[in-house]
Amino acid sequence: MKDPKTKTYWLETYGCQMNKAESGYLEYELQSRGWLPVRTPEEAQVVILNTCSVRKTAEDRIWGRLGFFKAQKKNHTFRLVLMGCMSERLKEQILNEAPHVDLLVGNFQKQRLVDVLEQGDGVPEATAVGSGRSARPRSHLEPAQEQRQASHQEVHLIDPGEYHFAERHSLSGFQAYLPIMHGCNNFCTYCIVPYVRGSEVSRSPESILGEIRRIQMPDSQSGQTVREITLLGQNVNSYRYHDRDGGILTFAGLLRRIIPVLQDRTWLRFLTSHPKDMSPELIDLIASAPALCPHIHLPVQHGSNRILQAMGRKYTREQYLDLVGRIRKTIPEASLTTDILIGFPGESEEDYVLTLELMRQVRFEDAFTYRYNPREGTRAFELGDDVPEKVKQERLSGVIDLQRRITREVKKDKLGRVVEVLVVGVSKKNAGELLARSERDEMVVFSGSPQQIGSFVQVRLQSLRGSTFRAVPAEAGRP
Ligand code: SAM
Ligand code: SF4
Numbered sequence: 291m292k293d294p295k296t297k298t299y300w301l302e303t304y305g306c307q308m309n310k311a312e313s314g315y316l317e318y319e320l321q322s323r324g325w326l327p328v329r330t331p332e333e334a335q336v337v338i339l340n341t342c343s344v345r346k347t348a349e350d351r352i353w354g355r356l357g358f359f360k361a362q363k364k365n366h367t368f369r370l371v372l373m374g375c376m377s378e379r380l381k382e383q384i385l386n387e388a389p390h391v392d393l394l395v396g397n398f399q400k401q402r403l404v405d406v407l408e409q410g411d412g413v414p415e416a417t418a419v420g421s422g423r424s425a426r427p428r429s430h431l432e433p434a435q436e437q438r439q440a441s442h443q444e445v446h447l448i449d450p451g452e453y454h455f456a457e458r459h460s461l462s463g464f465q466a467y468l469p470i471m472h473g474c475n476n477f478c479t480y481c482i483v484p485y486v487r488g489s490e491v492s493r494s495p496e497s498i499l500g501e502i503r504r505i506q507m508p509d510s511q512s513g514q515t516v517r518e519i520t521l522l523g524q525n526v527n528s529y530r531y532h533d534r535d536g537g538i539l540t541f542a543g544l545l546r547r548i549i550p551v552l553q554d555r556t557w558l559r560f561l562t563s564h565p566k567d568m569s570p571e572l573i574d575l576i577a578s579a580p581a582l583c584p585h586i587h588l589p590v591q592h593g594s595n596r597i598l599q600a601m602g603r604k605y606t607r608e609q610y611l612d613l614v615g616r617i618r619k620t621i622p623e624a625s626l627t628t629d630i631l632i633g634f635p636g637e638s639e640e641d642y643v644l645t646l647e648l649m650r651q652v653r654f655e656d657a658f659t660y661r662y663n664p665r666e667g668t669r670a671f672e673l674g675d676d677v678p679e680k681v682k683q684e685r686l687s688g689v690i691d692l693q694r695r696i697t698r699e700v701k702k703d704k705l706g707r708v709v710e711v712l713v714v715g716v717s718k719k720n721a722g723e724l725l726a727r728s729e730r731d732e733m734v735v736f737s738g739s740p741q742q743i744g745s746f747v748q749v750r751l752q753s754l755r756g757s758t759f760r761a762v763p764a765e766a767g768r769p
């Protein structure tokens with residue numbers, strides 16, 4: 291039987307890799323302090339939703355989950371925590387419409403959540419609906435302010451304050467997401483991120499190198515070491531750290547400091563690169579440093595200069611194509627992926643066709659494709675949303691179909707090659723098959739044993755299933 295003093299949690303993470311990294315920190319912190327994850331939310335004393343506000347679809351799903359947990363509160367007692375971008379963007383609405391949320395935590399206070407949960411005797415006091423306590427959610431204050439509040443008082447303040455990077459963002463494991471920056475200064479006109487994450491802050495190289503050293507130590511139980519590190523930022527190319535002696539460390543400079551610290555077999559990746567800030571120095575470094583994976587995620591968003599300008603992307607179609615040309619010339623084996631945003635206000639059929647043409651010209655390995663969604667508070671919100679949903683959907687389908695065709699054509703050219711892959715798990719479709727990723731970020735499946743998860747394997751690419759390669763271990767595949 292479970293010890294009644296056992297502290298249990300259930301964590302759901304929505305949205306970007308930054309959220310995954312911050313949830314990684316939270317799990318590390320919770321488990322270090324004796325909290326246990328549970329198999330179903332019904333078993334948890336604390337349910338935490340780490341939320342996303344980039345698109346309405348993400349928010350709608352989370353509202354759905356809030357409805358589910360509201361019903362759950364009738365059956366059992368637990369604390370419901372809403373954390374992250376939605377707490378920032380919709381705090382008033384949540385305070386008014388979701389009184390079953392017990393605690394609201396903004397993006398700048400995530401690190402204090404465990405302290406708040408542990409206030410009192412260490413086990414969180416549950417707030418049941420109808421318990422007589424304030425049914426409205428509390429949000430997280432500075433301790434001094436909190437002490438001034440009477441315990442029953444409702445507090446509705448989310449204070450941005452200063453962003454502090456956690457010292458560690460993952461539990462043991464062979465893959466790690468590692469934030470090097472927070473926030474964004476670009477204010478693309480459609481995007482909510484700068485409003486909910488604030489201005490860009492670059493993490494100190496000492497803190498980054500410290501985390502890399504820590505996660506490279508073998509796990510005390512499994513003996514596993516990290517094999518792949520992904521550095522994260524909304525725009526890693528604008529990383530700038532001001533040293534005490536007045537020097538400025540750029541992203542390329544940071545990579546140069548990280549590479550010698552990496553153990554022998556570790557892949558280093560980064561996300562996301564804004565095209566306007568991708569320096570020749572960085573391109574040269576990717577070409578020359580074997581630890582850096584030859585994969586660049588380079589969101590273009592659109593192929594029409596008129597729309598790029600309205601989006602505030604600060605590059606033209608020609609400049610983007612020129613950059614792609616330089617990358618391909620310097621790193622011929624590089625794979626390029628992108629984000630495409632269809633249906634921005636004022637987008638004409640001609641603008642859409644220009645986007646298809648750009649895709650044909652670049653021949654991206656893959657693309658994340660999105661339908662424009664107005665976000666209140668952004669500059670594009672003022673422009674209305676004049677592309678009818680039906681047209682947006684048709685254009686999006688056109689973009690998806692074209693990208694599927696290109697992806698298959700580009701990948702067919704690779705069949706017969708031997709590549710190194712990192713085994714990341716068991717295939718969901720076939721338990722006898724392993725799922726792996728190549729340096730170029732291609733998905734590969736092949737027959738193998740789960741013991742190979744977390745190791746590098748040489749495989750020969752034999753065929754394609756959708757956009758996933760089917761492969762055989764290189765020895766077995768030798769003609
Ligand atoms: N920083 C990255 C960049 O510069 O491309 C993108 C980060 S954003 C969180 C991820 C993607 O969401 C964007 O590339 C964009 O395509 C999409 N996105 C952002 N705002 C959107 C909106 N209002 N509607 C639909 N998609 C959106
Ligand atoms: Fe959003 Fe643009 Fe910043 Fe990316 S660069 S997070 S799209 S504002």
